[in-house]
Amino acid sequence: MEAFWIILVGSLIAVSCALLGSYLILRKMAMVGDAISHAVLPGIVIAYLLSGSRETLPMLVGAAALGVLTTVLIELFHKKSNLQMDASIGITFTWLFAIGIILISLFAGQVDLDQDCVLYGEIAYVPLDLWITESGYNMGPRTVWIASGLLLLLLLFIWRGYKGLFITTFNEEFAKALGIGVAFWHYALMGAVSLTTVISFESVGAILVVALLIVPPATAYLITTDLKKMLLLSSIFGILSAIGGYYLASLINGSIAGAIASVAGFLFLCVWVLELLRKKRVISI
Amino acid sequence: MNSTFQFLSFSDPNVLFVVLGTMLLGASAAIVGCFSFLRKRALVGDAIAHSILPGVCLAFMVSGSKNPLYLIIGAFITGWLSLLLIDGITRTTKLKSDTAIGIILSVFFGVGILLLTSIQHSGNASQAGLDKFLFGKAASLTKDDVYVFGTIAAILILVVILFYKEFKLISFNPDYAKVIGLPVRFLEFMLATITVLAVAVGIQAVGVVLMAALLITPASGARFWTDKLGVMILIATFFGAISGFLGSYISYVAPAMPTGPWIVMCLSLLTVGSIWFAPKTGMLARFRVQQDNQRKILIENVLKLFYHLGEKDGGFKKQRSIKVLLATRDLRMKELKRGLLLLKKENWLRKKGDHWVITESGLNEAKRVIKLHRLWEMYLNQRLKLEPDHVHNDAEAIEHIITPELERQLEKELNYPTKDPHQSTIPYVE
Structure with a gap:
C-alpha cells in the first residue's frame, strides 16, 4: 500500500509539472521555472512564521506571491536596466533563495523546515501523514488529496484557457493584435508554476520540481510538434519516471525524488539517442 | 563591538582562514564569472554547480575516501560532462539552450541526490561531510582548504592574465577570433575548464544552489559601472572579495547565521544597488x-x-x-x-x-523648434522624395532631438529654405 501511495503522489505531481512545463519550454522560459521553484522559499518561510503552522493555504499564498515577485524582478532587471535575461534570472533566484535560507536560520526555533527538505523533499513520508476525518474515517494520505486538487485545478486552467495559452505561447504579437491579455496569461502561468512548486515542495523538493517541470516535456518535445500530443506524452513520461524512480530508489536505498529525476533523465537520454539514430538513418537513405 | 574587534584582529587563526578562504573564493569566481556573463552563459555556471554533486559522490564511491583531490577530480569530470551534454543537446535537437541547461542541471542533481542518499543509508561512517557540497561549509574552512583555494585562485588568475586578450576577443566576437586564426575551440576549452574549476572549489563555500550567484552576480553588478573589461573584472573581484569578507564577519558576530547565504546576500545587495544607482546606466x-x-x-x-x-x-x-x-x-x-x-x-x-x-526668449525658443520641424519636413520631402502629407509625424518626433550641429548641416544642405513643403514660413531667429 505504501508503494501505491508514493507512486500515486509522484505521478500526480509529475503530471501537473509536465503540463505546466510544456508551456514553459515552448515559451522559452524553462529557467524561469527553475528560478521560481527556488525563489518561493522565502515565501514559504514567511507564511510559516505568520501562520505559525504548516497549513497548506498560507503557504500557497506566500509561494504564489513570491513566484510573481520573482518574475516581476526578473522582468524589471531585464527590461528597465538592460541586464541580459540569463543574468537577471540568476541574480534574482539566488538572492531570494539566500534570503529564504537566512530566514530559516534566523527563526530556526520556530520554523520546522530544514535545508535538506527544501532541496530534495521526502516523498517517502507521504503515507505517514494521513487525513483522518472528524468521525475517525481514514481518507488516506493528505498529500494525495492536495496533489489531486492541484492537478484538477491545472486541468481546469488548461482546459478553460487552452486558446489563450496557445495563442500567447506561439504568437505573442498576434495575440496582442487580437486584444488578448498577454500579461494576464503570463502571470497566470507563473502563478500556476508557483502553486505547483510549493505543493510539490514537501514531497520532491525545489530542484527536483525542476526536473519534473523540464525533463518530461523536453523529452516529449523531441518527438512531437503537436501541443496536445506533447501534453499527453510529457504526462506519460512523468508517470513513467515516478514509477521507475520508486523502484530504482528502493533498489539502491536512496532518495525517491532523486531517483525520479534520474529516471526522467534516463528516458530523455533514450529518446534523444533514438532520435539521433533515426535522423542519421533518414539522412543515409 | 568586542566581537568585531576580535574578528578584525584575527586573534583566532580560524577566523583568518575563513576570511581568507571566502575572499579568495569570491574573487576567483567573480573573475571567471565575468567571462561567463559576457558570453551570455550566466546560467551554465548553475548547471555546472549542480552537476558536480554526482561526480563527488562517484569519486567517493570509487576511492572510498574523502581526499579532496579525488573529490575535485570527480567533480571536474561530471562538471565537464554537463557542459558537453548541454552543448550536444542544443546542437542536435530543437531544444533551446535554457531548456538544455534545465535538463542537465536537474537530472545531474537528481542523480547526485540519489547517490548521496544511497551512500548515507549504506552506513559507511567515513561519508559524513559529503553533504557539505550541498550547502557549503564556509564557516569551517581550515588551513588546508585555504592552501587549496589559494593555489586554485592563483592558477585561475594566471590563466586569465596569460590569455586575457584571447578571452576578451572570444567573449565579444568569436567569429572574428576564428577568422584571424585563433584556436577558438582551445580557448573555449580553457575558459570552460577554469569555470568548472572555480565552481568546484566555490561550491564548498556556499553550496550548490548559491554557487551561480558567486559567478554571475558580481559580474552583472560590475557591468553597470564600466564599459572596459579590465575595469569590470577588477570591480567584480572587489565585489566578490568584500562580500566574502562581510559574509564571514556576519556569521562570526552572529554564529547562528550561515556564511554562504550571507555572502550571496551582500553580493546581491551590491549588485542590485549598482543596477539602481550606477551613474548613466543605472535604473534611476x-x-x-x-x-x-x-x-x-x-x-x-x-x-x-x-x-x-x-x-x-x-x-x-x-x-x-x-x-x-x-x-x-x-x-x-x-x-x-x-x-x-x-x-x-x-x-x-x-x-x-x-x-x-x-516672452521674447520664449518666442525665440518656439521659433527654433518650429524651424527644426519644418527643416526636417523639407529634408524628407526634397531628399527622400516623400510626399508632403507623409512628413509631419516623423518631424514631430525628430524636432526634439536634432542638435545645433545637425541644424546647421540641414540648413546648408537645403540652402536656407524659407518655406516648408506645406508652404508655411520657416522662421529664422536673427
Missing part, C-alpha cells in the same frame, strides 16, 4: 534621462502651440486662455498645466490673470 539614471526628455518634449510642444496660434492670427504675443490652448492640440489638461508652469519657470511664458503670454 535612465529614469531621470527619460523624465528630462519627456519634460523637454512637453515644454517644446506647448511653446509650439503659442507659435501656431500666433501664426494663425498674426499676434505672437497675444494672451491665450487654457481653453484655447487645449482646443489647438491634443493634450491632457494636467499635462498642459504642468508644461505651462515649467515654461514659466524658464521665463519663456508669463501668466496674466487667467491668460498666458509668450
Whole structure:
C-alpha cells in the first residue's frame, strides 16, 4: 500500500509539472521555472512564521506571491536596466533563495523546515501523514488529496484557457493584435508554476520540481510538434519516471525524488539517442 | 563591538582562514564569472554547480575516501560532462539552450541526490561531510582548504592574465577570433575548464544552489559601472572579495547565521544597488534621462502651440486662455498645466490673470523648434522624395532631438529654405 501511495503522489505531481512545463519550454522560459521553484522559499518561510503552522493555504499564498515577485524582478532587471535575461534570472533566484535560507536560520526555533527538505523533499513520508476525518474515517494520505486538487485545478486552467495559452505561447504579437491579455496569461502561468512548486515542495523538493517541470516535456518535445500530443506524452513520461524512480530508489536505498529525476533523465537520454539514430538513418537513405 | 574587534584582529587563526578562504573564493569566481556573463552563459555556471554533486559522490564511491583531490577530480569530470551534454543537446535537437541547461542541471542533481542518499543509508561512517557540497561549509574552512583555494585562485588568475586578450576577443566576437586564426575551440576549452574549476572549489563555500550567484552576480553588478573589461573584472573581484569578507564577519558576530547565504546576500545587495544607482546606466539614471526628455518634449510642444496660434492670427504675443490652448492640440489638461508652469519657470511664458503670454526668449525658443520641424519636413520631402502629407509625424518626433550641429548641416544642405513643403514660413531667429 505504501508503494501505491508514493507512486500515486509522484505521478500526480509529475503530471501537473509536465503540463505546466510544456508551456514553459515552448515559451522559452524553462529557467524561469527553475528560478521560481527556488525563489518561493522565502515565501514559504514567511507564511510559516505568520501562520505559525504548516497549513497548506498560507503557504500557497506566500509561494504564489513570491513566484510573481520573482518574475516581476526578473522582468524589471531585464527590461528597465538592460541586464541580459540569463543574468537577471540568476541574480534574482539566488538572492531570494539566500534570503529564504537566512530566514530559516534566523527563526530556526520556530520554523520546522530544514535545508535538506527544501532541496530534495521526502516523498517517502507521504503515507505517514494521513487525513483522518472528524468521525475517525481514514481518507488516506493528505498529500494525495492536495496533489489531486492541484492537478484538477491545472486541468481546469488548461482546459478553460487552452486558446489563450496557445495563442500567447506561439504568437505573442498576434495575440496582442487580437486584444488578448498577454500579461494576464503570463502571470497566470507563473502563478500556476508557483502553486505547483510549493505543493510539490514537501514531497520532491525545489530542484527536483525542476526536473519534473523540464525533463518530461523536453523529452516529449523531441518527438512531437503537436501541443496536445506533447501534453499527453510529457504526462506519460512523468508517470513513467515516478514509477521507475520508486523502484530504482528502493533498489539502491536512496532518495525517491532523486531517483525520479534520474529516471526522467534516463528516458530523455533514450529518446534523444533514438532520435539521433533515426535522423542519421533518414539522412543515409 | 568586542566581537568585531576580535574578528578584525584575527586573534583566532580560524577566523583568518575563513576570511581568507571566502575572499579568495569570491574573487576567483567573480573573475571567471565575468567571462561567463559576457558570453551570455550566466546560467551554465548553475548547471555546472549542480552537476558536480554526482561526480563527488562517484569519486567517493570509487576511492572510498574523502581526499579532496579525488573529490575535485570527480567533480571536474561530471562538471565537464554537463557542459558537453548541454552543448550536444542544443546542437542536435530543437531544444533551446535554457531548456538544455534545465535538463542537465536537474537530472545531474537528481542523480547526485540519489547517490548521496544511497551512500548515507549504506552506513559507511567515513561519508559524513559529503553533504557539505550541498550547502557549503564556509564557516569551517581550515588551513588546508585555504592552501587549496589559494593555489586554485592563483592558477585561475594566471590563466586569465596569460590569455586575457584571447578571452576578451572570444567573449565579444568569436567569429572574428576564428577568422584571424585563433584556436577558438582551445580557448573555449580553457575558459570552460577554469569555470568548472572555480565552481568546484566555490561550491564548498556556499553550496550548490548559491554557487551561480558567486559567478554571475558580481559580474552583472560590475557591468553597470564600466564599459572596459579590465575595469569590470577588477570591480567584480572587489565585489566578490568584500562580500566574502562581510559574509564571514556576519556569521562570526552572529554564529547562528550561515556564511554562504550571507555572502550571496551582500553580493546581491551590491549588485542590485549598482543596477539602481550606477551613474548613466543605472535604473534611476535612465529614469531621470527619460523624465528630462519627456519634460523637454512637453515644454517644446506647448511653446509650439503659442507659435501656431500666433501664426494663425498674426499676434505672437497675444494672451491665450487654457481653453484655447487645449482646443489647438491634443493634450491632457494636467499635462498642459504642468508644461505651462515649467515654461514659466524658464521665463519663456508669463501668466496674466487667467491668460498666458509668450516672452521674447520664449518666442525665440518656439521659433527654433518650429524651424527644426519644418527643416526636417523639407529634408524628407526634397531628399527622400516623400510626399508632403507623409512628413509631419516623423518631424514631430525628430524636432526634439536634432542638435545645433545637425541644424546647421540641414540648413546648408537645403540652402536656407524659407518655406516648408506645406508652404508655411520657416522662421529664422536673427
